[in-house]
Amino acid sequence: MFKKKAGVATDNQVVLVMTAPAVILMIVFVAIPLVMGVQISLTDWNGYSQNSNYIGLANYTKLFSDPMFMRAFRNTVIYGFGSTLFQTILGVLYALLLQRAFVLRGLTRTIVYLPAMIAQLLVGYVWYFMVQYNRGALNDLVMLLGGTKLDWLGEGNRAVLIIMIINTLNFCGKAMIIYIAGLNSIPDMYYEAASVDGANGWQQFWNITMPQLIPAITTSTLLNLIGGLKMFGLVISTTGGGPGYSTHSLSSLINTLYFSYQDAGYASAVGVVTFVFIMAVSIVIRWYLAKKEAAAQ
Amino acid sequence: MKKVLCLLMALALALSVTAAFADGLSGELVIASRYTGVQGEAFESIIEGFKAENPGIKVENQTFTDNYEDVMKVNMSGNQLPDVFMTHGWSVMRYKEYLLPLNDEPWAKDIVPGLFGSIMDADGKFYVLPNTNAMTGVLVQNGLLKELGLEIPKTVDEFMHCCQVAKDNGYVGVYVAGKDSRSPAYVLNLMAPSFLLNGADAAKTGASLQDGSFDWTKWAAVNQFLMDLKDKGYMNVDCATADTANQSETLVAKESLFIFQRTSVLIEAWDIDPEADLGFIPMPAMNAEEEPYLVGGESQAFGIWKDSKNIEAAKAFLAYMARPENIKLIAEVCGEAPGLQGVTVDSGNLTPWFEAWANTKVQPWFDRVYLPSGMWAIMRDTGSGLIGGATTIENADQTMKDNYDKLRAQQ
Numbered sequence: 001m002f003k004k005k006a007g008v009a010t011d012n013q014v015v016l017v018m019t020a021p022a023v024i025l026m027i028v029f030v031a032i033p034l035v036m037g038v039q040i041s042l043t044d045w046n047g048y049s050q051n052s053n054y055i056g057l058a059n060y061t062k063l064f065s066d067p068m069f070m071r072a073f074r075n076t077v078i079y080g081f082g083s084t085l086f087q088t089i090l091g092v093l094y095a096l097l098l099q100r101a102f103v104l105r106g107l108t109r110t111i112v113y114l115p116a117m118i119a120q121l122l123v124g125y126v127w128y129f130m131v132q133y134n135r136g137a138l139n140d141l142v143m144l145l146g147g148t149k150l151d152w153l154g155e156g157n158r159a160v161l162i163i164m165i166i167n168t169l170n171f172c173g174k175a176m177i178i179y180i181a182g183l184n185s186i187p188d189m190y191y192e193a194a195s196v197d198g199a200n201g202w203q204q205f206w207n208i209t210m211p212q213l214i215p216a217i218t219t220s221t222l223l224n225l226i227g228g229l230k231m232f233g234l235v236i237s238t239t240g241g242g243p244g245y246s247t248h249s250l251s252s253l254i255n256t257l258y259f260s261y262q263d264a265g266y267a268s269a270v271g272v273v274t275f276v277f278i279m280a281v282s283i284v285i286r287w288y289l290a291k292k293e294a295a296a297q
Numbered sequence: 298m299k300k301v302l303c304l305l306m307a308l309a310l311a312l313s314v315t316a317a318f319a320d321g322l323s324g325e326l327v328i329a330s331r332y333t334g335v336q337g338e339a340f341e342s343i344i345e346g347f348k349a350e351n352p353g354i355k356v357e358n359q360t361f362t363d364n365y366e367d368v369m370k371v372n373m374s375g376n377q378l379p380d381v382f383m384t385h386g387w388s389v390m391r392y393k394e395y396l397l398p399l400n401d402e403p404w405a406k407d408i409v410p411g412l413f414g415s416i417m418d419a420d421g422k423f424y425v426l427p428n429t430n431a432m433t434g435v436l437v438q439n440g441l442l443k444e445l446g447l448e449i450p451k452t453v454d455e456f457m458h459c460c461q462v463a464k465d466n467g468y469v470g471v472y473v474a475g476k477d478s479r480s481p482a483y484v485l486n487l488m489a490p491s492f493l494l495n496g497a498d499a500a501k502t503g504a505s506l507q508d509g510s511f512d513w514t515k516w517a518a519v520n521q522f523l524m525d526l527k528d529k530g531y532m533n534v535d536c537a538t539a540d541t542a543n544q545s546e547t548l549v550a551k552e553s554l555f556i557f558q559r560t561s562v563l564i565e566a567w568d569i570d571p572e573a574d575l576g577f578i579p580m581p582a583m584n585a586e587e588e589p590y591l592v593g594g595e596s597q598a599f600g601i602w603k604d605s606k607n608i609e610a611a612k613a614f615l616a617y618m619a620r621p622e623n624i625k626l627i628a629e630v631c632g633e634a635p636g637l638q639g640v641t642v643d644s645g646n647l648t649p650w651f652e653a654w655a656n657t658k659v660q661p662w663f664d665r666v667y668l669p670s671g672m673w674a675i676m677r678d679t680g681s682g683l684i685g686g687a688t689t690i691e692n693a694d695q696t697m698k699d700n701y702d703k704l705r706a707q708q
Contacts, residue, residue, distance in 0.1 A: 243685015
């Protein structure tokens, strides 16, 4: 009869030991703060005092009548879905273009990808200097073409769109890399067979490339969406959430409510709702794209 | 013999070390400030001097910049603060719960009397060494004021007239760098006494702000002033989005006439052009019957965490910092008046202005005395919202009232 040698770990033990660090980190940095966040959201804690009062669901009921929260929620949806849409389009286009062999291809890929490696705060400051009213490069260009200077970030809705565009340009390189990997995994024989059957470029793209790219689209969409929905640095560095509160994302609003408004309880409620919202969106998108992936097989 | 010699040498070494610390203190001090650049260097030199005199005390100098307040709030929430930390105007309203009363310290008798209004609580206790007195008014491009043939405005109407003349001549009347929402909030905070604390009811209104019975419809006048500056075209076009880095440049370049800010902006401007004819003037009064005023109070102040394990060392550090040469150094690099009496400061280009307004009435920073902690952020948001067109005066007034009530209830 086979007998287990003393001191030799079983497969289960190995798995346990190897996953333990990740599980511990998740518990310490995600699970415990989440539970504490929910706990704080049920109080009127100001964020620094040693005292607070339990106020039940008051912070949650206040959310949906608060114009600041509603505005930040709307902006977050624009930052998240808008950026993801344009990042996907630009990412696929860049990938198709830069997959082909040409001189300086590597350099071009690097240039497109580079902004994704720079901190959002820095990217935001650089863009601010480009779009600022006085001495801004964009206004210099406008004036060169005979136009009138504009305070680009001075109007809330326009500022939200500008931030979304900056975010798109900042991270479309990341999408490009994922799509290039996806394109490289498509076997050439599909295209060869399609050519033999007389399919033109558009038909090949629509019937071979796109279905085969679905796994890459799933990965890229989820990453970009979560990134956009969590946007913080760009808002802070371009507008600081202003004018007023018109460009706040949920993340920057949480920061403002917690530290400036000294309303940690309410900030936590916004945080919990943000978490649930991002999780729900991610699950739905993941489910939808998984279905597409299965259909494409 | 060798062993005896070694023992004697070790004993001698131990005795010499003991002797070195016999009269001194020991311990490890953590000091937190938000000094950077020239101010950071000056503060570091004070710490080095203190360490040289107190070799038994180790000092860790923690510097935070824009996020200083956030870091301190996180520290307070965990009831784990640095031994000595900067209170930046909030020793009573925000930090009192965590600070050690310092009434019995030897330097206490030298505090500039005008500062007690902002650093002393209702029980007569104060909790900080006020290195400086943050005196400010409206920053002015004095050369431009003269060129336009204008006198220093004493009333709100005269101030508006100056802005109109500046506008008519192609200049910006009031420069607001609204990307940082503190910029419009300074207008509200500095002008609030003019509109609210005047006439026979001044004291009554002040008391109503402190006891919670204030009629917030009166705040509309303050918001209206901000909106008038905007609507009449006296502000820069990009008032909602301009960066504070441009403030000193616009003064030096003679593009703008006035800025509502601290005098440190003038120091930055003189760094660009030491010859620039700049200065500061008292806040305009609501009418000719009222007196223009400067705004002053606690600024570069440090307190001691009441639960510190190094209280004696912390007190020694404050005593060292209170020496005239150190007060002078901090005041000069910050461009502020000294917080202790008997200290003569060379404020460079600011000196004639400090002298000119030596007898001017001084109002405390409005939010620090009359509003609960946290209202500064509300002023920032409402001010920014108003000039950015994101809110109306009525909504801004209501926001102020709602948050005032909420924050008062938290106290």
